[in-house]
Amino acid sequence: xxxxxxxxxxxxxxxxxxxxxxxxxxxxxxxxxxxxxxxxxxxxxxxxxxxxxxxxxxxxxxxxxxxxxxxxxxxxxxxxxxxxxxxxxxxxxxxxxxxxxxxxxxxxxxxxxxxxxxxxxxxxxxxxxxxxxxxxxxxxxxxxxxxxxxxxxxxxxxxxxxxxxx
Numbered sequence: 219x220x221x222x223x224x225x226x227x228x229x230x231x232x233x234x235x236x237x238x239x240x241x242x243x244x245x246x247x248x249x250x251x252x253x254x255x256x257x258x259x260x261x262x263x264x265x266x267x268x269x270x271x272x273x274x275x276x277x278x279x280x281x282x283x284x285x286x287x288x289x290x291x292x293x294x295x296x297x298x299x300x301x302x303x304x305x306x307x308x309x310x311x312x313x314x315x316x317x318x319x320x321x322x323x324x325x326x327x328x329x330x331x332x333x334x335x336x337x338x339x340x341x342x343x344x345x346x347x348x349x350x351x352x353x354x355x356x357x358x359x360x361x362x363x364x365x366x367x368x369x370x371x372x373x374x375x376x377x378x379x380x381x382x383x384x
Contacts, residue, residue: 269306270318270326272352272359275299276371276379280345280364299381303352316377326354328361331376339369346371348379 277298301311305321308314324330328350346368350361365371371379 269304270321270352270354271305272303272321272350272354272378274301274303274311274379274381275349276381277347277349278344280347301381303378312382313377313380317380320376320378321354326357326359328363328375328378331374331378334373334376337369337373339367339373342367344368348375350378 275298279297303311303314303317305314305318308318311317320331324332344367345364347364348362348371350359352359363375365374
């Protein structure tokens with residue numbers, strides 16, 4: 219049977235009209251409510267966690283076009299992981315205890331975290347950009363750095379940006 223020239227007589231059936239209207243109304247309702255339920259909750263500016271806390275992100279690439287070895291104008295290669303590190307008690311991070319201990323011994327200064335010894339990293343350019351912001355010992359912390367690869371990041375920043383659960 220060919221569908222060319224086929225005319226639906228569905229509109230002549232009263233219950234089909236009712237079902238069609240109900241489906242349209244349900245779809246419109248879902249579309250109008252969907253954006254309200256799909257967006258993440260935003261904390262008010264005064265809702266910062268008590269004590270020492272850092273919002274951490276690790277992003278593959280530099281986040282800038284042409285910044286990861288691809289041609290200028292190409293889209294950046296990215297993939298971001300994030301965690302909220304809380305240190306009293308340590309939580310919110312796969313290696314929270316170790317990360318809090320490293321930051322505690324460095325007084326929250328990322329530059330003062332000693333590099334891991336005995337780690338040899340390949341000379342492969344696969345940049346990783348890290349970002350941390352929050353509060354440590356009552357002062358605001360802001361840190362951003364791009365490392366040449368994941369191994370170098372782990373060697374230099376220890377467990378703080380080790381957001382993989384392995």
